[in-house]
Amino acid sequence: MIATKQMDLRANIKKYFDLAFNGETIVVSRKENKNVVVISEQEYNELQRAKRNAEYLAKLDRSFAQLKQGEVVIKSMEELERMADE
CATH class of the missing domain: 3.40.1620.10 (YefM-like domain)
Known part of the structure; x- marks a missing residue:
C-alpha cells in the first residue's frame, strides 16, 4: 500500500x-x-465478487436457521405447478 x-x-x-x-x-x-x-478494476471486481459471496453465504445461514427452527413452508410438486399456472 x-x-x-x-x-x-x-x-x-x-x-x-x-x-x-x-x-x-x-x-x-x-x-x-x-x-x-x-x-485496479480487476481488484475492484474481485472485492465486489467477495462481497456478493459473503451476502449469499449470510442468506444461506439465515435460511438454515429458519429450517432448524421449523420456519418453513412445504409444498407438493402439484401445488407448485398450480401456483406457476396462476
Whole structure:
C-alpha cells in the first residue's frame, strides 16, 4: 500500500495508475480525513465478487436457521405447478 497526497497524485497520475494496475493499493490523503483509495478494476471486481459471496453465504445461514427452527413452508410438486399456472 502506498499513501500519497492529492497534489502528488495529480502531478504523477500515470505513475500511480500504473502502480494500481499492477496490484498496488494507493491511498490518497485529503483534507478532513476524506481519503480515497485507488485500485485496479480487476481488484475492484474481485472485492465486489467477495462481497456478493459473503451476502449469499449470510442468506444461506439465515435460511438454515429458519429450517432448524421449523420456519418453513412445504409444498407438493402439484401445488407448485398450480401456483406457476396462476
